[in-house]
Amino acid sequence: RSLFASENIQSGDCILKVPYSVQIASDNLLPKIKALLSDKIGTISKLAIILLVEQKMDQDSGWAPYICCLPRHGEIHSTIFWSDYELDMIRQSSVYQETLNQKAKIEKDFAAVVPVLQQFPDLESITFQDFMCAYFSVTSRAWESPKGLSLIPFTDFMNHDGVSKSILLFDDDKKLSEVIADRNYAPGEEVFISYGKLPNASLLLDFGFTLPCNIHDQVQIQLNIPYDGILHEKKLELLQHLTPKIKVAIDRNCSEDTFIIKEVRSPLGKGKGLPQALRAFARVLCCNSPQELIDLAMEAAQIDGRLARSPLKDSWKEFKAHQFLLSHITHSMQKYDAAIKSLALVNCPSMSNPFTIRRQMAHDLLTGELRVLRSASTWLNNYCVGLKSTINYPRH
Ligand SMILES: C[S@@+](CC[C@H](N)C(=O)[O-])C[C@H]1O[C@@H](n2cnc3c(N)ncnc32)[C@H](O)[C@@H]1O
Secondary structure (H helix, E strand, C coil), X not given: CCCXXXXXXXXXXXXXXXXXXXXXXXXXXXXXXXXXXXXXXXHHHHHHHHHHHHHHHHHHCCCHHHHCCCCCHHHCCCHHHCCHHHHHHHCCCHHHHXXXXXXXXXXXXXXXXXXXXXXXXXXXXXXXXXXXXXXXXXXXXXXXXXXXXXXXXCHHHCEECCCCCCCEEEECCCCEEEEECCCCECCCCECEECCCCCCHHHHHHHHCCCCXXXXXXXXXXXXXXXXXXXXXXHHHHHHHHHCCCCECCCCCCCEEEEEEEECCCCCCCCCCCCCHHHHHHHHHHCCCCHHHHXXXXXXXXXXXXXXXXXXXXXXXXXXXXXXXXXXXXXXXXXXXXXXHHHHCCCCCCCCCHHHHHHHHHHXXXXXXXXXXXXXXXXXXXXXXXXXXXXXXXXXX
């Protein structure tokens, strides 16, 4: 499924218009079903139920020409449809855990709608797999619109181009959605839209595809806050202030925090660097005395309240904090390297087509995340080399 230009299109032309009246939103849910759904059932589940109902109606559905074109189970490659064996290929990436979380959420949502579906003879045969496909159709094809989350028939047949500037627009006066071309197209050329500046991690989980060299790739890294005696509570307190989303373990002994790194562009240490919060985190983590922590807190209070945002005055400590990050990233790179190498060895008895496609996707995902880690490591290396020349030796 793709849309192609049937005639010349100039940048600025309207490619398509879809009136609000034919879009599918939660108010299209049959009243008899709606009446039985609890308030806890979310919009995605409601749209999924509408799709399933319309599918059952087959040619009697007003949306039949659209519904019959939607992807079927075997054609979808989102990681939520991968086998455990296939998922194992991306264990290194955060997508692995996100996939498990998403599957658990869909299972929970399905369990909540099953009692309602069972009230209708036409719907009681709907399986978890049917629901998961419909759910995926909604998450991968629906837009937030003035009518709430909506499926916009045929607009969702446009594929994603990471560098396209075309997005879906809503004209509330004319009550229609439209797409404006951001470039010229010749007849027969495929027309594209942008789904957003999305990394392969999101494309794979939410849409079931990857781009070979995605400029929006990013990687999630996880830093533990190891128990280190009397300083631990104070560090944890400061770090919680620094990054409120920190996951604190019940016994507070092995808490952790996650950070997103995007590609660090300049190999010379110029340009966009690592996230400030990550560097601040490492500075706090590497403090060795209560006084250092007090100094950091005082310095933050005197400036803008943001903790450990500027380089530590003592170059040696600044060096140590960044070396800590560098060694964490190097370790992670080694694991990615091994995972990519082992992709060449993973085989499936039949080497079925879906498996080869998914293995390629796993490769795109892991190599993209490794590229980001490598850029971060180069940046850190350069930063540390620069710091080294300013350190006063000997130190104890
Ligand atoms: C909203 S639909 C776009 C139209 C699509 N081809 C379809 O299946 O109807 C989103 C799906 O299209 C596919 N897709 C979109 N952009 C793509 C791209 N650049 N490369 C490969 N597949 C893409 C993915 O399967 C995704 O789940």
